[in-house]
Amino acid sequence: MNKEIIKLIRKSYNMTQRDFARVVSCSFSLIALVEVGKRRVTADLENKIKIAFDLDDQQMQSLTSLVSEISKGVPPSCKDRCGCLKTFPSDDTDHKLAPGN
Structure with missing residues (x-):
């Protein structure tokens, strides 16, 4: 786990650093310092x-992959959604997702 994953989790729940720290049972200053890279993510904090x-481990792997792709600047592809290779955002307004997507 790294600072980007922590920030992604916190922001996906629309939490402030203080709210996040309260839920995780740690200090606000620790979260703030981790997010700016002045403190490392310890095994205890990760746990x-x-x-x-x-x-779980599978969800952590998904978050790690997502953060990695975002940091590379790789846009999500439509391949995962409907099978085509278009990337988002797309100007193609007549593109339709496959049924059920």
Whole structure:
């Protein structure tokens, strides 16, 4: 786990750093320092976050992959949604997702 994953989790729940720290049972200053890169993510902090947000290893791997792709600047492809290779955002307004997507 790294600072980007922590920030992604926190923002996906629309939480302030203080709210996040309260849920995780750690200090606000620790979260703030981790997010700016002045403190590292310890095994203890990682464990607290996993427990607080009920994250398993597969979910952590998904978050890690997502953060990695975002940091590369790779746009999500439509391949995962309907099978075509268009990327988002797309100007193609007549593109339709496959049924059920």
